[in-house]
Amino acid sequence: MANSNLPNRIIKETQRLLSEPAPGISASPSEVNMRYFNVMIxxxxxxxxxxxxxxxxxxxxEEYPMIAPKVRFLTKIYHPNIDKLGRICLDILKDKWSPALTIRTVLLSIQALLSAPNPDDPLSENIAKHWKSNEAEALETAKEWTRLYASGA
Known part of the structure; x- marks a missing residue:
């Protein structure tokens, strides 16, 4: 692993992610680029x-931890705060970022966002409208997409 030019902080955070994974989350650095993590939630x-x-x-x-990590979903997901490119609308990834936060905090927050979608601060207008007009149907669609795209197949 070539981490000679990696800041200590990233090395420490990586070690902690690997040695004490958060429940339901795995994150491991790419062997090619230690700043790039493959994440599964x-x-x-x-x-x-x-x-x-x-x-x-x-x-x-290079600016981490002064600026937030860039995170996106690679798996298609039906969620009002995640757009079709996988970008995530989450305050701590934008204006509420603080260098005191860690990769682990970010991943736990994304996991929490899956439990509590917020259609009032949407990234995907259509999905948010669906969520607000017919939540039961939107939840069914989300379940269907989960079966179709996230079944681990």
């Missing part, structure tokens, strides 16, 4: 994403 129980395995990518720029 299990759909939280009691959510329409339950049973799903969602792949994400997380990238730490």
């Amino acid at each position: 299990l759909g939280p129980t009691q959510s329409p994403y339950e049973g799903g395995v969602f792949k994400l990518e997380l990238f730490l720029s």
